[in-house]
Amino acid sequence: MSLLSRKYPWSKWQKHLVLAREPVLREFLPDTAVLKEETLIDFLSRYPVVFAKPSCGGGGRGVVRISVIEEGRVEIQTTETRVETEIPQAYAAVKSFLGPKQYIVQQGVSLIRIDDRPIDFRTLLLRPGRTWRYMGVMGKLAVRDQIVTNHCRGGSSLTFAEALKESRELQPEEIRELEKRIERLSRLIAAALNKRYPLVAELGLDIGIDEELKLWLIEANTRPQYKLFRDHDDPTLYRRIGAIIKTVRLPLA
Structure with missing residues (x-):
């Protein structure tokens, strides 16, 4: 890891971890985790809307919105399209829109x-x-x-x-x-x-x-x-x- 990498935060996940260590800031941070199948299912059990975002990058590129529309089903929306699926298939459906890089999942x-x-x-x-x-x-x-x-x-x-x-x-x-x-x-x-x-x-x-x-x-x-x-x-x-x-x-x- 270069000196610049150690002294400059390139990813949303890095920045979240730093801010979450500050007690005075925690109440202002939406619940956030690295996107995995188990974390997505967990977030959908607790929040009506969650977002998957690339950990690096900006401009709204690659953002996916996942909304619980009825028991057991979600709507998955990108900037160009939307689909519906069952919650057990949500992770696979979300991944079909994502690239290979690290993503985070965040409370809407x-x-x-x-x-x-x-x-x-x-x-x-x-x-x-x-x-x-x-x-x-x-x-x-x-x-x-x-x-x-x-x-x-x-x-x-x-x-x-x-x-x-x-x-x-x-x-x-x-x-x-x-x-x-x-x-x-x-x-x-x-x-x-x-x-x-x-x-x-x-x-x-x-x-x-x-x-x-x-x-x-x-x-x-x-x-x-x-x-x-x-x-x-x-x-x-x-x-x-x-x-x-x-x-x-x-x-x-």
């Missing part, structure tokens, strides 16, 4: 919605020196009938205030308080990952808000896309993000 979170389309939130943190800079947060609204919210998969961007007004009709002071909670959580995650992986200097955190307004870390991205920040309230932010990322981004190994 019931995200807040706009017009029955799920929305989650991308926060961006950059570390051009010794201190993390919280750059802001944007909403990512899924295309109708899509299973991921990613901008590169057709998802649309919304400001945080727009998203919360449209989905929950929250008042301005409630929105400000929720955004403060998201920033605090984002900084805790950044500190925890940086403690274990000192080379990490950029983070795009996908944070979900459920119907009870509880926060969940869906995914931590160490080479984040940030185009959706073009639509931020601050018209100068996107340009400033790009300038900082040029100074901190490591070359691909």
